[in-house]
Amino acid sequence: METSRSSDLAIRTRGLRKVFNGKVAVRNLTLDVPRGEVFGFLGPNGAGKSTSVKMLLGLVFPTSGEAQVLGRPVGDVKTRIKVGFLPEHFRFYDWLTATELVKLHGRLYGVSHAKLRERVPALLDLVGLTPHRDKRLRDFSKGMLQRIGLAQALLNEPDLIFLDEPTSGLDPVGRRLVRDIIRAQRDRGATVLLNSHLLGEVEITCDRVAFIKDGQVVETRQLSDDTNEQTTVTIRTANVTAEIASGLARWSRSVRTEGDYLILSVSSGAVIPEIVRYLVAKGADVYEVTPQRLSLEERFLEIVGTDGGL
Amino acid sequence: MGVWIMAGVTFREAARKRMLWMALAAGGAFLILFATGLHFQAKDFAAHGMSPILRREISFAMVTLGLYAIDLLAVLMTILTSIDTLSGEIASGTIQAIATKPVPRWQLLLGKWFGFCGMLTAYIAIMAGGVNAVAYTMAGVTARHLASGVSLMWMESVVLLSVTFAFATYFSTLTTGVLTLGLHGLAFLGGWIEQFGAVTQTQRAVNVGVIASVLMPSEALWRRAAFEMQSPLANAMRISPFSILSVPSVAMVFYAGLYLTVALVIAMRRFSQRDL
Numbered sequence: 001m002e003t004s005r006s007s008d009l010a011i012r013t014r015g016l017r018k019v020f021n022g023k024v025a026v027r028n029l030t031l032d033v034p035r036g037e038v039f040g041f042l043g044p045n046g047a048g049k050s051t052s053v054k055m056l057l058g059l060v061f062p063t064s065g066e067a068q069v070l071g072r073p074v075g076d077v078k079t080r081i082k083v084g085f086l087p088e089h090f091r092f093y094d095w096l097t098a099t100e101l102v103k104l105h106g107r108l109y110g111v112s113h114a115k116l117r118e119r120v121p122a123l124l125d126l127v128g129l130t131p132h133r134d135k136r137l138r139d140f141s142k143g144m145l146q147r148i149g150l151a152q153a154l155l156n157e158p159d160l161i162f163l164d165e166p167t168s169g170l171d172p173v174g175r176r177l178v179r180d181i182i183r184a185q186r187d188r189g190a191t192v193l194l195n196s197h198l199l200g201e202v203e204i205t206c207d208r209v210a211f212i213k214d215g216q217v218v219e220t221r222q223l224s225d226d227t228n229e230q231t232t233v234t235i236r237t238a239n240v241t242a243e244i245a246s247g248l249a250r251w252s253r254s255v256r257t258e259g260d261y262l263i264l265s266v267s268s269g270a271v272i273p274e275i276v277r278y279l280v281a282k283g284a285d286v287y288e289v290t291p292q293r294l295s296l297e298e299r300f301l302e303i304v305g306t307d308g309g310l
Numbered sequence: 311m312g313v314w315i316m317a318g319v320t321f322r323e324a325a326r327k328r329m330l331w332m333a334l335a336a337g338g339a340f341l342i343l344f345a346t347g348l349h350f351q352a353k354d355f356a357a358h359g360m361s362p363i364l365r366r367e368i369s370f371a372m373v374t375l376g377l378y379a380i381d382l383l384a385v386l387m388t389i390l391t392s393i394d395t396l397s398g399e400i401a402s403g404t405i406q407a408i409a410t411k412p413v414p415r416w417q418l419l420l421g422k423w424f425g426f427c428g429m430l431t432a433y434i435a436i437m438a439g440g441v442n443a444v445a446y447t448m449a450g451v452t453a454r455h456l457a458s459g460v461s462l463m464w465m466e467s468v469v470l471l472s473v474t475f476a477f478a479t480y481f482s483t484l485t486t487g488v489l490t491l492g493l494h495g496l497a498f499l500g501g502w503i504e505q506f507g508a509v510t511q512t513q514r515a516v517n518v519g520v521i522a523s524v525l526m527p528s529e530a531l532w533r534r535a536a537f538e539m540q541s542p543l544a545n546a547m548r549i550s551p552f553s554i555l556s557v558p559s560v561a562m563v564f565y566a567g568l569y570l571t572v573a574l575v576i577a578m579r580r581f582s583q584r585d586l
Contacts, residue, residue, distance in 0.1 A: 020585075054406075054585075054586075057410045058409075058410070059406055059409060059410065059585065059586045060585040060586070061583070061585060077412050077413070077414050078412060079412075080410060080411060080412040081412045083410065085406075085407065085410045087403060087406045087407055089403060090407065091402050091403050091404045091407075092404055092407055093319070093323060093404070095323060095326040095327055096326075104315070104319065105407070105411065107315050108312065108315060108408065108411035108412070108413055109411060109412060110311070110412060149407070152407065
């Protein structure tokens, strides 16, 4: 049963940990990403996002813990045929032309010459680089490098695509292009792991996100399901004793009082009726209940704190 | 397959970055200089009515000098061109897009190694061939045991290439360069201490040279190559800077082969196991 569950997951990690020279980069990464999902990785600088992605790609070896990618242990060379990767700062041999670069990556993927003849122009067209196909990478702008990097990541029609800050350096048209490409990949059944600082992009694109801080997943959040979201509830009430307020801890990790208002942070809007019933049963007066969905940015700031992770 | 793709890329990079063409242009200039020197030497022979034996020996010495210069150029070019290929790509992150492809890392490294091997083989073959062709045309001499001598020169560069690769999997570009050149310098100095030890019959000095050759057998390979290529008379003369009084043994050549193999295996293992 465990095996069949694992095969439904594109990524599965358990207690993944990485220590560089005594410094913990990833503390304890436990994560399940089902196949076909667009999954966002969010967190402040230095939270361990890039190291986590590198461990999943076999670039960095975990200190402890286990991880599987597409049902196989990380580092399995054959699995990489079905994995695409756009590094955060895509750098490659700048003496190659755009066409040569995509062809070279295709050959490393083991794609036949015949298929490459058909696939390379199609990919260059997809990322809008057809007019620059014979230009050397040294003459490319940062945005153009991101686009060519994206083309090589999609070469082999991968089942799992890691995109590390894919929209950095891109203008609004380029960002739109990346969004469209991610959607197209999801539509054909691929799993996308998106690592981005642009919360707006993540909110529009992802099905689910994980907030990472200090090298561990603090929270995962379904973006496509409104009922199962982090919500702030403001309740105008009276006669709330300290004992009643402390009893709210079973639904909320954060309870604070501002004048007549109780402000609670709950993991799902579904618990609000229970809270109201509890308050009334304990003798408190409830005048007004206002649920307020926490935006991704607010939640991000709540988790990261005001120091921005620096 | 991955090996040959990377070997091709490495070769193409040298050509595209004009490294290969510049090396060949510099080599061409070297051959012109060598031919000019030999030409004036030959004219002088005729003017002074020098004996044929002496003419021949001086021409042999000129060939050895030319091959020594090629050996030095090949060593420096091997180290300078290959020094950045691994550590530089690791530091810049260029390696990330390649190392995530379905090709084992050891194949990526071996491919690069073959690419550089191909380049230095072509360089040494062209340059050594050129020096001998010029010497044969102008003075009617070529190096003795040319094939085995040039093979030893080639092996010397391959040893240094493998050591550069091994260090590059542990250290930065600059540190790799300092270490490899430092080791070669050690071997060079050890070689001369061994020669002086042989002249003065100081066994302990000879031993110092042998130990230096064990630490880095590059210079020993050149001395064996020089012994193979120059005339027996030159070998016997103690005044020439290329005279080989303490000749590295065939066992040393086998040791150098083992040394380069171990260095390459270490490089492949370390590259396969390190974080990128």
